[in-house]
Amino acid sequence: MTANGPQTVSTSGSSDGSTDVGMTDDPPLGSPRVDDPVIMSRDLDVYYGDDQALHGIDMDIPERQVTALIGPSGCGKSTFLRSINRMNDLIDIARVEGDLYFRGKNVYDEDVDPVALRRKIGMVFQTPNPFPKSIRDNVAYGLKVQGKDDDVDEQIHKALERAALLEEVEDQLDSSGLDLSGGQQQRLCIARAIAPDPEVILMDEPASALDPIATSKIEDLIEDLAEEYTVVIVTHNMQQAARISDKTAVFLTGGHLVEFDDTNELFENPESDRVEDYITGKFG
Numbered sequence: 001m002t003a004n005g006p007q008t009v010s011t012s013g014s015s016d017g018s019t020d021v022g023m024t025d026d027p028p029l030g031s032p033r034v035d036d037p038v039i040m041s042r043d044l045d046v047y048y049g050d051d052q053a054l055h056g057i058d059m060d061i062p063e064r065q066v067t068a069l070i071g072p073s074g075c076g077k078s079t080f081l082r083s084i085n086r087m088n089d090l091i092d093i094a095r096v097e098g099d100l101y102f103r104g105k106n107v108y109d110e111d112v113d114p115v116a117l118r119r120k121i122g123m124v125f126q127t128p129n130p131f132p133k134s135i136r137d138n139v140a141y142g143l144k145v146q147g148k149d150d151d152v153d154e155q156i157h158k159a160l161e162r163a164a165l166l167e168e169v170e171d172q173l174d175s176s177g178l179d180l181s182g183g184q185q186q187r188l189c190i191a192r193a194i195a196p197d198p199e200v201i202l203m204d205e206p207a208s209a210l211d212p213i214a215t216s217k218i219e220d221l222i223e224d225l226a227e228e229y230t231v232v233i234v235t236h237n238m239q240q241a242a243r244i245s246d247k248t249a250v251f252l253t254g255g256h257l258v259e260f261d262d263t264n265e266l267f268e269n270p271e272s273d274r275v276e277d278y279i280t281g282k283f284g
């Protein structure tokens, strides 16, 4: 695949701050054509020791849209999400085979620095996990790590505003992030993830620990963020996927991607009986 695959580009960006794009690959058979895939997986397998968690995943993830990954527990949604920014590298027994392209560069090539990759592809987790630091320092963290500490205050304000949190915390930037409500903490984590200006935000069930009102705020925020970023979200909540995503991927037990389509099409007219059974609640 690599020989005929997309052209090599730097994941840490070119000198003007942009990333070059060399996407020439065809979409997998049976998948809808995506005009601007920012992430493409091809025949991606993931193993934990001898156990195979994902089987031959082909997916084109479009730029500046929300792609939802749904499916029953243990079907590999989080594993796929983590393979996009190589978070699976942190699991000793995890092994990846196949290709995962970000803007045309295979992120598993030897010359890719996973830390640089994660600057471009940020992540928000299920349980809000602010650092035990001030709100200001939480958001500044990624900027400082990257040495982007010019106009830090301005960047902090921008990120908090972008995460729909600024109005609520403007007067308490030096208070601990841990003193915020769960929903606010999750928006703080989103502000922390977007402050270094990534291109893609991965979210692993970002609202599952939140009450309905906080969940609704996060959902609105995700839709807004997709105007600027590519968002990939794992959710157990099919209504949430239907509400906020443009594309939906359904994984089923055993780690197979069974269907990937425009969300409206997939929910209204699923191709496979198994997907129909899943989304109508017959199992899962």
Ligand SMILES: Nc1ncnc2c1ncn2[C@@H]1O[C@H](COP(=O)(O)OP(=O)(O)OP(=O)(O)O)[C@@H](O)[C@H]1O
Pocket: 048, 053, 071, 072, 073, 074, 075, 076, 077, 078, 079, 080, 091, 093, 236
């Ligand atoms: N760190 C790990 N070590 C060993 N096996 C793992 C690890 N993480 C996941 N697995 C296994 O890989 C498979 C897929 O798990 P994964 O967490 O990706 O599924 P999921 O669809 O996200 O599940 P859930 O919806 O319950 O979070 C499961 O069989 C799981 O037990």
